[in-house]
Every structure is written in C-alpha cells, then in structure tokens.
Amino acid sequence: MARQRKQGRPSGQSATIHDQTLVRGNGGELHQLAEGDTPVLTTAQGAPVADDQNSLRAGARGPALIDDFHFREKIFHFDHERIPERVVHARGYGAHGFFEAYDVLSKYTRADLFQRPGERTPAFVRFSTVAGAKGSFDLARDVRGFAVKIYTQEGNWDLVGNNIPVFFIQDPIKFPDVIHAVKPEPDRGFPQAQSAHDNFWDFISLTPESMHMIMWVMSDRAIPRSFRFMEGFGVHTFRLLDEADESTFVKFIWKPKLGLQSVVWNEAVKINGADPDFHRRDLWNAIQSGDFPEWELCVQLFDQEFADSFDFDVLDPTKLIPEEIIKPIPVGRLVLDRMPDNFFAETEQVAFMTQNVPPGIDFSNDPLLQGRNFSYLDTQLKRLGGPNFTHIPINAPKCPFAHFQQDGHMAMRNPVGRVNYQPNSHGVGPREDPARGFRAFAEEIEAPKVRLRPESFADHYSQARQFFDSQTAPEQKHIVMALTFELAKVENPVIRERMVAHLLNIDEALGATVADKLGIKELPKPADAAVTPRDDLPPSPALSIIENGPESFAGRKVGVLVSNGCDDKLLKALETALQTEGATMELVAPKVGGVETAGGVSIPAHHMIDGGPSVLFDAVVLLLSEEGAERLAGEATARDFVSDAFQHCKFIGFTADAAPLLARAGVAPDADEGMIEFADAASVPGFVESCRKLRLWARESAVKL
Numbered sequence: 001m002a003r004q005r006k007q008g009r010p011s012g013q014s015a016t017i018h019d020q021t022l023v024r025g026n027g028g029e030l031h032q033l034a035e036g037d038t039p040v041l042t043t044a045q046g047a048p049v050a051d052d053q054n055s056l057r058a059g060a061r062g063p064a065l066i067d068d069f070h071f072r073e074k075i076f077h078f079d080h081e082r083i084p085e086r087v088v089h090a091r092g093y094g095a096h097g098f099f100e101a102y103d104v105l106s107k108y109t110r111a112d113l114f115q116r117p118g119e120r121t122p123a124f125v126r127f128s129t130v131a132g133a134k135g136s137f138d139l140a141r142d143v144r145g146f147a148v149k150i151y152t153q154e155g156n157w158d159l160v161g162n163n164i165p166v167f168f169i170q171d172p173i174k175f176p177d178v179i180h181a182v183k184p185e186p187d188r189g190f191p192q193a194q195s196a197h198d199n200f201w202d203f204i205s206l207t208p209e210s211m212h213m214i215m216w217v218m219s220d221r222a223i224p225r226s227f228r229f230m231e232g233f234g235v236h237t238f239r240l241l242d243e244a245d246e247s248t249f250v251k252f253i254w255k256p257k258l259g260l261q262s263v264v265w266n267e268a269v270k271i272n273g274a275d276p277d278f279h280r281r282d283l284w285n286a287i288q289s290g291d292f293p294e295w296e297l298c299v300q301l302f303d304q305e306f307a308d309s310f311d312f313d314v315l316d317p318t319k320l321i322p323e324e325i326i327k328p329i330p331v332g333r334l335v336l337d338r339m340p341d342n343f344f345a346e347t348e349q350v351a352f353m354t355q356n357v358p359p360g361i362d363f364s365n366d367p368l369l370q371g372r373n374f375s376y377l378d379t380q381l382k383r384l385g386g387p388n389f390t391h392i393p394i395n396a397p398k399c400p401f402a403h404f405q406q407d408g409h410m411a412m413r414n415p416v417g418r419v420n421y422q423p424n425s426h427g428v429g430p431r432e433d434p435a436r437g438f439r440a441f442a443e444e445i446e447a448p449k450v451r452l453r454p455e456s457f458a459d460h461y462s463q464a465r466q467f468f469d470s471q472t473a474p475e476q477k478h479i480v481m482a483l484t485f486e487l488a489k490v491e492n493p494v495i496r497e498r499m500v501a502h503l504l505n506i507d508e509a510l511g512a513t514v515a516d517k518l519g520i521k522e523l524p525k526p527a528d529a530a531v532t533p534r535d536d537l538p539p540s541p542a543l544s545i546i547e548n549g550p551e552s553f554a555g556r557k558v559g560v561l562v563s564n565g566c567d568d569k570l571l572k573a574l575e576t577a578l579q580t581e582g583a584t585m586e587l588v589a590p591k592v593g594g595v596e597t598a599g600g601v602s603i604p605a606h607h608m609i610d611g612g613p614s615v616l617f618d619a620v621v622l623l624l625s626e627e628g629a630e631r632l633a634g635e636a637t638a639r640d641f642v643s644d645a646f647q648h649c650k651f652i653g654f655t656a657d658a659a660p661l662l663a664r665a666g667v668a669p670d671a672d673e674g675m676i677e678f679a680d681a682a683s684v685p686g687f688v689e690s691c692r693k694l695r696l697w698a699r700e701s702a703v704k705l
C-alpha cells in the first residue's frame with residue numbers, strides 16, 4: 001500500500017508553529033527566545049508535541065484513538081474557552097490608564113489616592129452596553145456602562161457607573177424584572193440589543209419611577225458617537241470620610257475633555273451595519289495612535305443640611321442634583337493610554353464591584369446601591385467560576401495585601417507556613433489596624449424592619465420634565481422621534497397608550513405629538529401621579545449634549561472621498577489643517593488600492609466606497625476630478641455617501657468638480673452654510689473651523705430626518 005502523505009506540514013520543512021518569541025519557564029516565567037529560535041509546541045502539561053496537524057488514528061482512514069492525549073487536551077480546553085457572559089453589560093471594551101489627583105482632598109476624605117497631587121494611580125476602565133449580548137452591535141440605543149477600577153495604595157476602588165446619572169428603578173428587588181423586560185423576549189429569543197418591544201415598554205409603562213431615566217434613554221445620550229465623548233456618573237450619593245470620620249455627601253461625575261457628542265438614530269442604524277464595532281475601533285484607534293482619551297473626575301459635595309433642604313431625596317437613584325445647584329468641582333483626571341494585551345484576560349475577566357471602596361469613601365443608604373453591593377460579588381463567583389477571582393492579575397490589588405483566605409478553585413496564592421488564622425500565639429501574620437483600616441460612617445439607625453418605599457421618592461415626573469425642558473430644540477425632536485420609533489414597535493396598543501399617559505405628565509406637547517405620530521386618535525387621560533409634577537424647576541443646560549459640545553474638532557475624523565485626478569494641494573492642505581486641529585482623516589476611494597492624484601502621486605485609500613460610508617465620519621470632503629465625480633454619480637454608494645452626510649447635518653467640503661455627484665445625490669452646493677466650497681487651499685482651514693460645531697442642526701428641519 002502506498003504511504004499516505006501527512007496533511008498540513010509541507011514536506012521538508014521543520015515543525016515551526018508560529019513566530020512567537022516568548023516561551024514559559026518552569027515557574028511560569030517568560031523567557032525571550034534568541035532570534036531564529038522557534039519554541040517547541042507543548043501540551044499544557046509541558047510534553048513536546050510531534051504532530052499538531054493529524055490526530056492519532058488506527059490506520060490512515062481508520063477511527064480515532066482515545067490515547068491521543070494531545071488531541072483530547074486541545075479539544076477539551078477549546079470546549080471550555082467560554083465563560084458565562086455578564087448577565088447585563090455583556091458587550092464591553094476596556095483600556096488601561098491612570099488617575100491623577102489635582103489637589104490634596106484631605107479636608108473631605110482620607111482616601112489615599114486624593115492625598116498626593118500629580119501621583120499616578122493605575123486604572124482600568126470598561127465601557128459597555130447593557131442589554132445586548134457579547135456579540136451585539138455597538139450603536140444600540142442603550143445606556144452605556146462606565147466602570148472604573150482604580151488600583152489605589154489602599155485597595156481597589158471600583159466606581160461602577162453609567163453614562164446616565166439616574167436609573168430605572170428605586171429598589172434593587174426590581175432589577176431582575178427591568179432586565180428581563182429589556183432582554184430578548186424569552187419565547188422567541190429576540191429582539192437583540194433593543195428596547196423597542198412590548199416587554200420593555202409594558203414594564204416601563206407600569207413603573208412610573210422609570211420616567212426620568214426613560215427621558216435620558218430616549219435622548220441622544222443613548223447613541224453616543226464615541227466612548228471618548230461621553231460623561232460618566234457614579235449615580236448614587238456616596239460619602240467621603242475625613243481622618244476624623246466626618247462625612248460629606250458626594251456624587252461623582254466624569255467629564256470628557258473632548259466634550260459631548262452623539263450620533264442621530266438614522267446614522268446609528270447604518271453604523272451598526274457598516275461597522276458593528278464602531279465604538280471599539282474608535283477607542284482602539286485613538287489609543288494606538290497616541291491620542292489618549294481623558295476625563296476629569298468632578299465631585300458634587302454637599303452636607304446633611306443641603307440633603308434635608310433639597311427638593312428631592314438624595315438617596316433616590318432616579319433623581320440627580322442639577323449642576324447649576326451644586327457645581328461639580330474637578331478633583332483629578334483619568335487618562336486611558338494602553339490597550340489590554342489580551343481581551344479575554346483583561347476586559348472579559350475584569351470584575352467590578354460597587355462594594356470595592358478604599359478607606360475614606362463610604363456608601364450612602366441609597367437602596368439601589370445597597371442592593372448592588374450584594375449583587376456584584378455574587379455575580380463574579382458565577383462568571384469567573386470560584387472565589388479566587390482576585391488572583392487574576394486584572395482584579396488583583398496593586399498594593400501590598402495580606403489575609404488568611406485560602407484554598408478554593410484555582411487558588412494561586414495561599415498563606416505560607418503553619419499559621420493560617422489570627423489571633424495566634426506565634427506572633428505571625430497580618431493583624432487589623434483600626435487607625436489605617438476601613439471604617440464605615442457611624443450613622444445612628446433605629447428603625448422598624450419594613451418593606452416600604454419612602455414618600456420622599458414619590459415624585460416621578462418633575463425631573464423628567466426638567467430634563468426635557470433642558471434640551472435644545474433638535475434634542476427634543478430626537479426624543480419625540482425615539483419614543484415614536486420604539487412605541488411603534490410595540491404590538492399591544494394598550495401599552496402605547498399607557499406610555500402616552502405618562503408622557504402627558506412630563507410635557508403635554510410631548511405626549512400629544514407622540515400620540516399623533518403613533519396614530520392614537522383620542523388622547524388618554526394623564527397617568528395618575530402620586531405627586532403633582534412640578535413646573536417650576538428651571539432648565540439645566542448641563543443636561544444637554546449640544547450645549548456641552550467640544551470647542552474644537554480634536555479627536556474627530558473626516559472622510560475624504562477621492563478619485564483619480566484629485567487635487568494634491570487641497571489634499572495636503574486638508575491633512576495639515578486637520579493635524580493642527582488634532583483631528584484625523586481617512587480616504588475613501590472607488591478602489592481600496594487608492595487613486596492617482598492630479599500630480600501623479602499614488603495614494604492608497606483606507607476604505608473602498610462600499611466599506612466607508614459617511615456615517616463613519618464626523619464631516620466629509622469630496623475631493624474629486626470632474627471625471628471622477630461623473631463616474632461616482634452613477635454609483636448608489638457614492639450618492640448615499642453625500643446624501644447621508646447631508647441628511648445627518650454634517651459639514652461637507654467640496655470642489656466645483658464635485659458638482660455632478662452633488663446633483664445626482666440631490667444636494668444643492670449652496671443649500672446652506674454647512675456646504676463649503678473650496679476655491680483653493682486657503683479655504684480649507686475655514687472648513688475645519690466650521691466643523692467644530694460638529695453638525696448644522698438648523699438643516700435638520702429642512703431634510704426632515
């Protein structure tokens with residue numbers, strides 16, 4: 001019988017595996033291999049492997065043999081690669097960085113990280129969506145998680161926040177219900193990563209305390225342009241404790257240095273198709289190119305007297321304290337400057353827990369926070385498989401630590417020696433330290449055991465109304481459109497009407513407009529309200545995204561549609577102007593191989609036109625030869641590139657040669673001030689300056705988005 005040739009390894013070549021230059025020693029340490037050395041592939045037990053291309057068989061065409069331990073181990077390990085995804089916030093993306101305090105905050109807190117201005121404390125941040133599965137798309141209309149782990153010298157501090165300062169529910173016992181309601185419906189397993197379905201709106205419409213949060217979730221806050229352009233909120237009231245254990249209440253806010261920015265819904269829908277990883281890619285690209293995103297940590301500080309006099313209960317997580325009433329004070333900055341080496345090891349295995357606070361920071365009695373403090377520890381056990389998840393490097397403290405916890409699944413560090421308890425008569429091992437250790441605020445409590453919602457939590461509409469009143473006209477319109485879109489997906493008309501009844505309590509015109517757009521013929525009665533909604537809360541400009549946009553175009557990206565014969569000088573001028581601004585550009589061309597400019601220079605493109613729609617950019621430029629414009633005018637993707645950019649209110653720079661494409665896309669070159677014609681290279685800086693506004697919202701009513 002002829003000898004069978006082995007599959008996979010070309011004959012005559014040695015059994016190289018890959019070009020990895022690190023290999024593990026016996027103690028798990030990594031050794032750098034000399035150049036040219038190829039490590040030998042081993043099993044997880046360390047046995048060198050002779051053949052990784054063919055499993056062991058009885059004869060070339062016979063059955064597999066059970067003594068193939070290498071095959072068994074390899075497949076066994078593969079079969080167990082997945083851990084349960086997070087029950088909420090499954091889709092996320094993390095990065096490393098540092099926190100740096102501006103001033104000594106000892107007046108308010110003894111927390112070590114606030115004592116030495118300028119000292120860098122390592123940090124890890126994970127951004128996420130809430131409802132979608134791990135593999136869902138980035139631009140879901142959803143709350144974004146903003147979870148920060150700061151590895152302080154006195155233990156890890158996890159500030160597990162969102163990009164929205166309030167929450168759906170007041171009592172943690174309702175958390176499984178709100179999450180069940182928003183997740184795919186259990187019988188059919190859809191819709192994925194969407195709140196636009198009956199179950200969600202059924203629960204919401206029966207839960208008036210969610211109305212304030214609903215206004216936020218239906219606003220553009222729920223479709224951010226980038227993680228880099230979002231605020232983060234600790235949501236709850238916490239306490240700061242000084243050396244004498246005196247307490248100051250605090251709310252934490254992260255403010256992005258690059259200002260706030262969101263996309264519009266029509267854009268979000270298209271981004272999800274064009275690049276489902278849009279937010280991940282954006283963070284990856286920014287950090288890899290050295291454009292490190294930065295946030296300021298701000299604190300709203302207040303005392304018991306303020307808490308007692310404020311219109312709402314500071315323990316109610318469905319309420320915020322307007323920034324105009326208590327101004328957030330910047331106390332430090334967070335910079336993200338390094339991507340994880342491995343997504344699974346770090347981003348997937350990171351375990352955030354609200355109960356991780358260092359001495360000097362303490363909880364308030366916000367019931368939701370108290371419930372969270374139970375849930376987060378519990379969930380890590382399920383997800384990471386055992387009690388030793390703090391042994392995983394991403395979760396381990398970076399300060400000295402010592403305790404007598406031992407054993408359990410995957411124990412990597414056990415106490416050494418004979419003594420694993422205290423007190424002990426050997427005088428060994430760590431002991432507690434009342435002076436340095438964590439001390440809770442000694443609040444006096446004498447109360448009956450009850451299941452009661454405080455009356456001070458009963459006003460569900462006033463702040464929802466204040467939020468709506470604080471939005472600019474385009475933002476209010478987006479809320480109307482979002483509510484209409486979502487409720488139009490609800491099949492049961494009773495739920496739609498019940499929601500309209502709530503909206504009427506928030507803003508009569510809002511309720512009436514949504515009802516009209518849904519085709520509800522007769523307006524329902526406003527929902528019963530335990531407390532009459534107030535109409536005397538002044539608008540808070542801090543709540544608007546448009547009012548808090550950037551002052552520059554830094555960190556943003558222009559998509560330049562180019563064709564053969566495009567103008568070299570203009571291209572160069574654009575590149576220089578954007579670089580000076582701190583912005584970037586990417587070239588979109590009929591072929592990804594690129595184009596030849598009028599000056600005969602070959603330049604590669606970043607995207608082929610089909611893969612680089614204008615929704616991926618903050619502004620666009622059409623840099624075409626007349627012939628190029630004629631040709632692209634015949635292509636639907638090129639026409640969409642232009643008409644979408646126009647529809648999404650983006651600034652569009654173009655040369656006179658682009659006329660045929662503009663005409664076929666239905667966009668007049670002089671439609672409005674957002675259409676900027678380049679007479680020559682001198683007009684380019686003016687274009688970049690206009691782009692600082694990000695969008696020409698005045699156009700929106702004309703295009704009837």
Ligand code: HDD
Nearest residue numbers: 086088089126145146147161162167172175235375376379
């Ligand atoms: Fe939560 C994850 C934020 C209420 C229970 N939550 C989780 C994450 C964020 C938040 C950002 C993802 C962390 C990561 O990236 O790994 N959650 C919030 C905020 C809330 C909130 C801002 C309200 C103010 N959460 C909340 C309640 C409960 C939970 C009321 C339960 C009673 N949350 C969890 C959890 C998760 C979680 C089940 C899932 C994965 C995890 O914890 O580690 O325990």
